[in-house]
C-alpha cells in the first residue's frame with residue numbers, strides 16, 4: 001500500500017501537472033453494492049452528485065494528509081478552495097497524468113493511454129476513475145484491486161476540511177517540525193500494551209506509516225517489531241532505542257520521498273514511472289538475506305505480526 005512517501009510523491013507530481021487546470025468531465029466505472037449509500041464515488045448516486053459539484057471547477061492546489069491526497073478546487077477566480085477531492089490509494093491505486101483516448105463502445109477498459117509512454121506499463125492499465133481537463137489531458141486512477149477511495153468534501157476553510165469524517169481522527173504528521181521526540185513519546189504512551197510495529201502503523205497514533213517504512217525504521221533502530229511499548233520505558237522514561245526509532249522514522253520517510261517512493265508493488269508516480277526506494281530496503285521483503293548492518297551476522301526473517309508480513313534481523317533486533 002502506498003505510504004507517506006508515495007502519497008507525497010504523487011502530490012508533488014500533481015502540483016507540477018494539474019494545478020490551474022479546469023475540470024470538464026469526470027468518469028468512473030466503480031460501482032459496488034457493498035458501498036451503496038456510502039459517501040464515496042463507489043455509490044453511483046454519490047458519483048452523480050460528485051460530478052455535478054466538481055465539473056467546471058479549477059484545481060487550486062494539491063496537498064497530503066497522512067495517506068490521503070487532497071485536490072483542492074475553486075471557481076478559477078476566488079482565492080480559496082471550498083471543495084476538495086480526496087483520494088486514498090489504498091492497496092494498489094495510483095493517479096496518472098497524461099493524454100488518453102476514450103472509446104465508449106468498449107465496455108471494459110475504454111481508456112487507452114497515448115502519452116507519456118510509461119502510462120502503457122501494465123500496472124497502469126486498470127483505470128477506474130478519470131478527471132478530464134480543458135487542456136485535453138486526463139488524471140486517471142489505476143487501481144487493479146479496486147480498494148481505492150474517492151470522495152469530495154465541501155468546506156468553508158481548512159479547519160472544517162480537517163474535521164471531516166475522512167480526516168478527523170488521524171494522528172500527527174511525522175515529517176512536520178512540530179512532531180518532536182516528546183510528541184512521539186506522548187503518542188506511543190496511548191498504547192502501552194501495543195506491539196511497536198502495530199502502533200507505528202496505527203494512523204490515529206502517527207500518520208502515514210505502513211508496512212515498508214515500519215519494518216525499515218525498526219531495522220535501523222535495532223528494535224524487535226513485537227516489542228511492547230511499555231517495555232520501552234524505564235521508570236517512566238523512554239529507553240535510548242526510542243530516540244533512535246524517532247530519528248529512523250523521520251530519516252526513512254524523508255529518504256522515501258527523495259527516492260520518489262517505493263515501487264516494489266503497484267505504486268507509480270503521476271507520469272506512470274517507478275520510484276526507487278525498493279532498491280534501498282534493509283529489511284522489507286529481504287527475508288533469507290544476510291543482514292547488511294555493519295558487523296551484524298544476522299539473517300532477515302519474516303513472520304506474521306497482527307496479520308501483516310513483518311521482516312527483521314534475527315540478531316540485532318531484539
Ligand SMILES: [Zn+2]
Pocket residue numbers: 291292293296297298299313314315316317
Ligand atoms: Zn542485523
